[in-house]
Amino acid sequence: MKRFIRIGVVTAWPDDDWHSQRLLSALGRRGEAIAIDPAALAAVVEGEDVAVTAAGRALGEVDAFVLARGLGRAGDPDVQFEIYRALEGAGAIVVNRIEPLLAAQDKFRTSWLLARAGVPTPPAAVVQSAEAADRALATLGDAVMKPVAGSLGDDVARVGRDAEGRRAIAERAARDGALYLQQYVPHPGRDLRVFVVGGETRAAITRHAPPGEWRTNVAGGGRAESTDCPDAVRQVAEAAAAVLGLDYAGVDLVIGDDGPTVIEVNGNPSWRGILEATGLDMADAIAEHVLGRALRGRMTSDHIVREPTGATHG
Numbered sequence: 001m002k003r004f005i006r007i008g009v010v011t012a013w014p015d016d017d018w019h020s021q022r023l024l025s026a027l028g029r030r031g032e033a034i035a036i037d038p039a040a041l042a043a044v045v046e047g048e049d050v051a052v053t054a055a056g057r058a059l060g061e062v063d064a065f066v067l068a069r070g071l072g073r074a075g076d077p078d079v080q081f082e083i084y085r086a087l088e089g090a091g092a093i094v095v096n097r098i099e100p101l102l103a104a105q106d107k108f109r110t111s112w113l114l115a116r117a118g119v120p121t122p123p124a125a126v127v128q129s130a131e132a133a134d135r136a137l138a139t140l141g142d143a144v145m146k147p148v149a150g151s152l153g154d155d156v157a158r159v160g161r162d163a164e165g166r167r168a169i170a171e172r173a174a175r176d177g178a179l180y181l182q183q184y185v186p187h188p189g190r191d192l193r194v195f196v197v198g199g200e201t202r203a204a205i206t207r208h209a210p211p212g213e214w215r216t217n218v219a220g221g222g223r224a225e226s227t228d229c230p231d232a233v234r235q236v237a238e239a240a241a242a243v244l245g246l247d248y249a250g251v252d253l254v255i256g257d258d259g260p261t262v263i264e265v266n267g268n269p270s271w272r273g274i275l276e277a278t279g280l281d282m283a284d285a286i287a288e289h290v291l292g293r294a295l296r297g298r299m300t301s302d303h304i305v306r307e308p309t310g311a312t313h314g
Helices: 018-028 077-089 098-105 107-116 130-140 163-176 231-244 272-278 282-298
Strands: 006-010 032-036 041-046 049-054 064-067 124-127 143-146 157-159 179-183 190-197 200-208 223-226 248-256 259-266
Touching: 006 018, 006 282, 018 032, 018 282, 041 077, 049 077, 064 077, 064 282, 077 098, 098 107, 098 231, 107 124, 107 179, 107 231, 107 259, 124 130, 130 143, 130 163, 130 179, 143 163, 157 163, 163 179, 190 231, 190 272, 190 282, 200 231, 200 272, 200 282, 223 272, 231 248, 231 259, 248 282
Parallel strands: 006 032, 006 064
Antiparallel strands: 041 049, 124 179, 143 157, 143 179, 190 200, 190 248, 200 223, 248 259
């Protein structure tokens, strides 16, 4: 008898993280969903195979894994990354895969991948000294200073070529050792967040900056409203997610004089603002996509990940 589809949601916060809870619920309505603590993962090399367990539990009958919150509150991040790579190498379906996630987290890598693929995105630079930052700012002009990795608008500031801007980038370079500069794209206090799942646009919102602020992040007080997604925006957002190799992504865009341009691509995006503005729960879209991939995977393999000798079943 065929068993239920079993999906592992990798998260250290199954009871606290809103997004993990939504994914576990959406997947649980379609099959069996199990929470997997990243810090409980282990891997064993047996001959030519790699076997992965979670707290001694064999994961050989898990049809797909969703990296909801892939870093645990304990354990070692580099080890966890390597285990995700081992899962993929063993033939497991992993959503989103670790390399696309790391590419999206790195703002400079995102910039050059998009630019190389011809996806419209602002000129950008990454620097490791105040002198290099000053030269980059001279080229970019009005720019947005950001950490190389991060989200939610934290430590993001506009800087110009004036004394204040040059002082700000020098202080940031000295503090962090590196910083990312992206040419500022003028916008009327609003931008677009497009949620792409399985290569298709599933929802879009316009995000409005709070009074006196240019940043539109909902987590920082921005206001979101449902919006129609023009075809040009849809095509650019879907292309951006595809370039980075993401199964699902939140793509932030500004529409300027030359059309839509991608500001950021989020590989682990929040969709709380989308749900509140549109009534659409992206957990359902992600679950349907993962289920489809898992069902197709069953056509080629009965067991996605091999089980190590002596592993126990939960």
